Amino acid sequence: MSFPRTPVVVGVGEVSERIGEPGYARRSPVDLAADAAREAFRDAGIEASTVDTVAGVPQFEISLPWATPLLGASDNFPRSVAARLGAEPRRAVLEVGGGQAPQHLVNEFAATIAAGDAEVVLLFGSEAISTVGYYATRDDKPDFSESPGGRLEARGHGLDGIISMHHVAHGLSDTPSQYALIDNARRARLKMSRSEYSSAIGQLFEPFTAVAAANPHAAAPVFRDAATLMTPTEANRPIADPYTRYVVARDKVNQGAAVLLMSAEAARKYAVPQEKWVHLAGHADLRERNLTERADYGASPAAAKAAQHALEVAGIDAAELSTLDLYSCYAAPVFLVAEALGLATDDPRGLTVTGGLPFFGGPGNNYSMHAIASVVGRVRSAPGSYGFVGANGGIMSKHSTGVYTTVPYEFRPSRSEQIQADLDAVPAAPEASTADGGAVIETYTIKHLRGGEREGIVLGRLDDGRPFVARANAILDLLTDGEPIGERVTVRSTADGNVIA
Known part of the structure; x- marks a missing residue:
């Protein structure tokens, strides 16, 4: 079967380094991404000069408007990487931030290739957060600044509807506390006790640590059992209930990954062996409602639909998947997508190929670029099999999914736009920025600060149906030991924001 315009993944590459270990070279994000790209070109057996399009996933320090690159950064990341490779692409793209970015880029540029608007596309991303943190205050710190010149399609930060200064003012300034709201709401929906849910998180992630322990690119290649993951200790301090440090995404890493896409026509032209070809059989890109617009804080219709629709486009069901990687920055995304696909959390196929964000x-x-690279390797080693990648950005806000296989597929467009319109058509009450009166708690968390202080945060709903966020330090005992979700409270607006009285 021959589809000349169908896009195929022909090369993948990963690199990493850890401070203090042999071979550590304090590589910049550009260096790490370029080295990963070299691995992808070696995998495909072609030269970098063939590339007509490059697209980069931005590092945290260049994807947040208030972040300052402590060791400097390239002002044109995609062109800097291309220059390292000796490539001169006609088009360079810097994607918006968010963990969905790698899979979204695969979906987008697969369609671009299918439409005849590109032939050879290199996608990449990297982080050197571990190196940056180590050298930031040292006299011998490297300078990662560079200006390669050239045109760049910079797509902006992509933070609309994800970061709210009103929420930040109420303590929701970090992702652990916001995802904790989702997990606690899910726990209440399932009528699980705190201890039962803590145990479930530990049991979910124990197998992830085993995968990470065997992955040479993992930042924390250590097996830990469920009890160790969830038992607070000096090394494993509480972060935001129900999370301890061991089960939140680990950002102190030096890692890079790249994926090389081209048309089947180009793959034949450049004599890429057909056993290297991997097809994007199914895909979807959806966005969730803003946090306080969600009808159920413990669910994500967009995440569920994105997972299900990718399989629908591929024409398979979850039972036919042999390999999966579900985005795992925290427990909630794994739980919710597994539920959507009808998977048990102890599915013998496993729910990660890398070890997951807390351990890999x-x-x-850029995490999912590594997941894609690993899934591509798995399906190549088992021709005819199918692999799934679920990528998530924001506060379970943006969802991009992909199904990979060596089975030949003509590129199939998704119905993401229509599904998105249906999701957006569901009515939502406006948030009460100033909240006063009787209310019900819908979810909560307690943030544990490094000095030992604790901060309670509640998402609730006023009697008139409007959602609100409030500080809840006055009811820390209830948030700590009781079941606050469903409790009636009184909320008051003050000069410092909303508080539970």
Whole structure:
């Protein structure tokens, strides 16, 4: 079967380094991405000069408007990587931030290739957060600044609807506390006790640590059992209930990954062996409602639909998948997508190919590029099999999914736009920025600060149906030991924001 315009993945590459270990070279993000790209070109057996399009996933320090690159950064990341490779692409793209970015780029540029608007596309990303943190205050720190010149399609930060200064003012300034709201709401929906849910998180992630322990690119290649993961200790301090440090995404990493896409026509032209070809059989890109617009804080219709629709486009069901990687920055995304696909959390196929973000590492926005590279390797080693990648960005806000196989597929467009319109058509009450009166708690968390202080945060709903966020330090005992979800409270607006009285 021959589809000349169908896009195929022909090369993947990963690199990493850890401070203090043999071979550590304090590589910049550009160096790490370029080295990963070299691995992808070696995998495909072609030269970098063939590339007409490059697209980069931004590092955290260049994807957040308030972040300052402590060791400097390239002002044109994609062109810097291309220059390292000796490539002169006609088009260079810097994607928006978010963990969905790698899979979204595969989906987008697969369609671009199918439409005849590109032939050879290199996608890449990297983080050197571990190196940056280590050298930031040292006299011998490297300078990662560079200006390669050239045109760049910079797509912006992509933070609309994800970061709210109103929420930040109420303590929701970090991702652990926001994802904790999702997990606690899910726990209440399932009528599980705190101890039962803590145990479930540990049991979910124990197999992930085993995968990470065997992965040479993992930042924390250590097996830990479920009890160790969830038992607070000096090394495993509480972060935001129900999370301890061991089960939140690990951003202190030095990792890079790349994926090389081209048309089947180009793959034949450049004599890429057909056993290297991997097809994107199914895909989807959807966005969730803003946090306080969600009808159920413990669910994600967009994440569920994105997973299900990718399989629908591929024409298979979850039972036919042999390999999966579900985005795992925290427990909630894994639980919710597994539920959507009808998977048990102890499915013998496993739910990660890398070890997951808390253990393999969370290289900024680029984690799923590593997942894609690993899934491509798995399906190549078992021709005819199918692999699934679920990528997630924001606060379970952006979802991109892909199904990979060596089975020949003509590129199939998804119905993501229509599904998105249906999701957006569901009515949502406006958030009450100033909240006063009777209310019900819908979810909560307690943030544990390094000095030992604790901060309670609640998402609730006023009697008139409007959602709100409030600080809840006055009811820490209830948030710590009782079941606050469903409790009636009184909320008051003050000069410092909303508080539970």
